[in-house]
Amino acid sequence: MDIPQHPSLPFLLVLSLLPAAAYSIGVNYGTLGDNLPPPSEVAHFLKTRTTIDSIRIFDVNTTIIKAFAGTGILVSVTVPNGDIPSLTDARNARRWIDANIKPFYPATKIHYICMGTEVLHWGPQPLIDSLVPAMQVLHAALVKEGFDEIKISTPHSLGILLQSVPPSSASFRPGWDVGTLQPMLKFLKETKSGFMVNPYTYFGWSPANANFCLFKPNAGLFDKATGLTYTNQFDQLMDAVHVSMKKLGYPDVEVVVAETGWPSAGDPANVHANPVNAAAYIGGLMKKVSSGDGTPLMPGRKFETYIFALFNENLKGPSLDEKNFGLFRPDFTQVYNVGIMHAPQAEASSPSPSPLAATTDAPSSSEGRGDDAPFFNKTKPFTSSPAPASSNTAAPAATDANVRASSLGTVSKNVIFASRSAAAIILAMTLLV
């Protein structure tokens, strides 16, 4: 925030009335825990106690969608990957809207429908081929219904990049670029929707570039071609995406950060998974995206951003890192403080505005228990994708290792999350060959 040199009294007054560091931001609300509070309590908590103004869920769970009715909080939902092919049929698309959107909209402010999760990364090819057609057909069905305000997009792992260092050299992987991403960008431009990416600097961390990954002071990464210096890896990744979009002729489509985060605990080997780093990253991210500064190549642009994740989720895994991406514990206590809470709102009739403390016996979520399951096919992460990057040897400390997979969609009805770290390792190997 720019503080005027001679702040006027009204300005100071306004400042003093605002909660400290009141950045509004989105979160990913994953539900792979058996100790999580019921959605109605979650909705109430977010609305009354936090600056979180939008959520994304990994399915179309109607209990959650209903719980956010009337809260004003934007809700983005996700079509399970396995349902995508059926939505290339107009009649199915209409039925899908009838079942999943119509009963809840606009009482719940449904914002985006994400067509699957990281589909390009995980394939298989027939699914990839159905992605853009399904987005087009579902959009047409939404328009017919008068729901034009609901946008459609699909989040990508940064595995869609051939390389990201330096940003000026970035491009999408051949095969995906013209075949899928160009028509997708055309669709997003026409429908004024954002291009969704999941950048994780956590997976690009090394002792040497820790500060670069954490928005802390560092020497930066100089991009000779543009003369620009990158002081953090988030900017570097975002500009790599921007350059890649530009190469396909779509530099001006908005970029949405659908997922990014940092775990507050992890396996012993991952010393960088700790609450201090998590607070540094999330705090830096929130400042970054709320400043409106944009990035070196996208100055002044704002990025709709969704932190991964709302809660620590005890059924995820196998790594401890996976279970500890949350901003909050299941009892609504903060894992670390980044100014995302505000004081209880004065609700005249309610002396105790948070009926939320006693949630230990909340009903357990049975959703997506399939956890590490079949869809995460370690043997073929790039089954249907183009050949991996040939070489990336020029990459300095800020490596492409963070070009990785994050949360996973699935071919089944439930969304499952595979191992973030295992996926990251595979991806890193692919990229560094």
Ligand SMILES: *[C@@H]1O[C@H](CO)[C@@H](O)[C@H](O)[C@H]1NC(C)=O
């Ligand atoms: C929806 O989410 C709630 C809360 O996580 C869970 O209890 C419920 O089983 C889910 N419903 C479906 C159909 O997945």
Ligand SMILES: *[C@@H]1O[C@H](CO)[C@@H](O)[C@H](O)[C@H]1NC(C)=O
């Ligand atoms: C995983 O890959 C193997 C080997 O190609 C294949 O036989 C199997 O069907 C795949 N499993 C899934 C769930 O995709």
